[in-house]
Amino acid sequence: MSEVRTLVIDGKDVAASSDQSILSAARESGIRIPTLCHLEGLSDVGACRLCVVELEGSPKLLPSCTTKVEEGMKVTTTSERLVAYRRNIIELFFVERNHVCSVCVANNNCELQSHARALSLNHFSLPALHPELEVDATHERFVLDQNRCILCTRCVRVCDEIEGAHTWDIRGRGVGSRLVSDLGTPWGSSPTCTSCGKCVQVCPTGALSEKGRSVSEPKARRPYLPYLVKAHGRTG
Amino acid sequence: MSAQQAKPRLATIWLDGCSGCHMSFLDIDERLLDLVGRADLVYGALVDAKEFPEGVDVTLVEGAVGSAEDLRRLLIVRERTRTLVSLGDCAITTNVPGMRNSFGPGPALERAYLQNATLNLQVPKVGLPPLLPESLPVHACVPVDVYITGCPPSADRIFQAISAVLDGRLDEAAPETKFG
Numbered sequence: 001m002s003e004v005r006t007l008v009i010d011g012k013d014v015a016a017s018s019d020q021s022i023l024s025a026a027r028e029s030g031i032r033i034p035t036l037c038h039l040e041g042l043s044d045v046g047a048c049r050l051c052v053v054e055l056e057g058s059p060k061l062l063p064s065c066t067t068k069v070e071e072g073m074k075v076t077t078t079s080e081r082l083v084a085y086r087r088n089i090i091e092l093f094f095v096e097r098n099h100v101c102s103v104c105v106a107n108n109n110c111e112l113q114s115h116a117r118a119l120s121l122n123h124f125s126l127p128a129l130h131p132e133l134e135v136d137a138t139h140e141r142f143v144l145d146q147n148r149c150i151l152c153t154r155c156v157r158v159c160d161e162i163e164g165a166h167t168w169d170i171r172g173r174g175v176g177s178r179l180v181s182d183l184g185t186p187w188g189s190s191p192t193c194t195s196c197g198k199c200v201q202v203c204p205t206g207a208l209s210e211k212g213r214s215v216s217e218p219k220a221r222r223p224y225l226p227y228l229v230k231a232h233g234r235t236g
Numbered sequence: 237m238s239a240q241q242a243k244p245r246l247a248t249i250w251l252d253g254c255s256g257c258h259m260s261f262l263d264i265d266e267r268l269l270d271l272v273g274r275a276d277l278v279y280g281a282l283v284d285a286k287e288f289p290e291g292v293d294v295t296l297v298e299g300a301v302g303s304a305e306d307l308r309r310l311l312i313v314r315e316r317t318r319t320l321v322s323l324g325d326c327a328i329t330t331n332v333p334g335m336r337n338s339f340g341p342g343p344a345l346e347r348a349y350l351q352n353a354t355l356n357l358q359v360p361k362v363g364l365p366p367l368l369p370e371s372l373p374v375h376a377c378v379p380v381d382v383y384i385t386g387c388p389p390s391a392d393r394i395f396q397a398i399s400a401v402l403d404g405r406l407d408e409a410a411p412e413t414k415f416g
Contacts (some may be wrong), residue, residue: 017386094329102325102387102416103332112413122383122413123328123375130337216416 007073007115022064022075023051033077034086034118036111037152038065039202042161050115052091061085062222087119094121094126096175098147099205105145107216111149113205129175136181138188139212142200148231149179149207155199167193179207244293244402246271248280248323249313251306252333252371254298255281256388257324261296263391271395275402290316294401296323296394297380300330301372305365314378319401323394325387325415327374334371341367382409387416 002017009026016025021044026033037048046063053064056074064077076082093099095110101107113193133146151170156179160166167190171180181187250258266272272276279285280291287308296315301307314320325331325341345367349359357404376382394412394413400409 031379098338099415100331100334100335102414107416109414117412117414120411120413122385122410123322123373123380127376128330128334128337130334132338 005069005071005073007069007071007075010077011076016069018069020069022053022062022069025069026064026075026077031077033064035065036115036150037154037206039154039158042154042157042202044224045162046095046166047151048089050086052082052085054079055081074110082207083119086115087121090115090119090121091124091126093150095124095126096131097133097149098128098130099116100147103215104148104202104206105209105213105215105217106148109216109218110206111204130227131225137211138185139190139193139211140188141195142187142197143209143211144179144181144187145207145209146178147207148205151177151179152204154202154204154209155179158202163194163196163198165192165194165196168199176206244275245278245289245291245319246275246398246402247292248277248294248314249288249297249309250281251297251299251310251327251374253301253324253326254332255298257296257298257326259281260386260388260391261323261394264395265391267395270347270402271398275398285306288312288316289315292317292346294319294400296321296397297327297374298323300326300333301368301374301377302333303365303367304377306344307368307372310374310377311334319403319406320374320398321382321384321409322374322376322380323384324389324416325385328370328383328385329415330373331387334373336367337370341369350373353399356387382406 002019004015005018006013006015009031012029013213014025014029023035023038033051033053034158036050037046038051044065044136047064049063051064052061054076055062065183066112099112101113136144139197153170156168156170159168167181169180171178171184184191248258254321260321278282278289289371295313297320301310308357322328326333345359383395384393386393
């Protein structure tokens, strides 16, 4: 059973339920923590680390999405150190794969792009890896472009937790990790994919897109996802 | 010293890019007249000067560094420029010119001139500088003072940046950043 916990976030006294994450408690109190892999209605995995916060008495930074509130916690969500780490994280996403905003289907509708903007990133100090990556266009309606994937696993989670199909998974480790459908077979021949398109809707970048969509074309806003999330009884 | 000589010297250079940043620069329209009143445009795609001059105050660099010739020119530009501005995504991230980096220059040239051509199949070599193994951002080759993101950066942002740089307010040159 959940109990009430009191903590301090950015100097503000906050009461939260013991099963809540720091992120959820902060948001309820109107404190904004930037997130990328988190999506309201899906489980949290702490994949992107953008939501890291400082906790008094801890030398480590903690992902606020997967850290539960505790009595007496003193949390800081914005500091020079945190902003520096967040900039590093976004830069690492950009240089790890081929994110060419100007010719991307997600241009102007991309969460990676808007985080870079919010953090005033104007160049990258690290050299880009420019890996040679695959594009899977075998599905009748959708495309998977590995060049743009940041491994946030929103698609994996929405497919498993909301649609119940579990078509997507991550194969490999570290920089060699890849999003795969059905143990690495082409998406178009997937026996589990229901072609519902939820993965495409939740993708923060241009990794999953609808066929025929052109560069910078606004993404169709399908309202079904929030309703399904509500029906599923999760609150994030 | 006359007022004419006292004006800051502005230059532009076009490396491995599509000229879109220069087009966007021209899109500042009537403000070009303001600019001409405030600075002398001494070199660039819009000026008939063959050699990059000495003692340039501000140079805007469009494009990635794709060839040995790009690199040679950039090194001269850096040496003769006080404030170097990376203008646009190609200069900053290599953008579209950098898409060949996943494959290397050989396969990229083959694709363009052999596989996709129907007549006179040959990779042009005469009078052309060799491609570098990788297309590089400008700041990977020389120090850069100001970055103006965008593909292309809007005319307003270019004008704001040039105005700020000419006034020596480098921090205020490009407050907005956005790739793409």
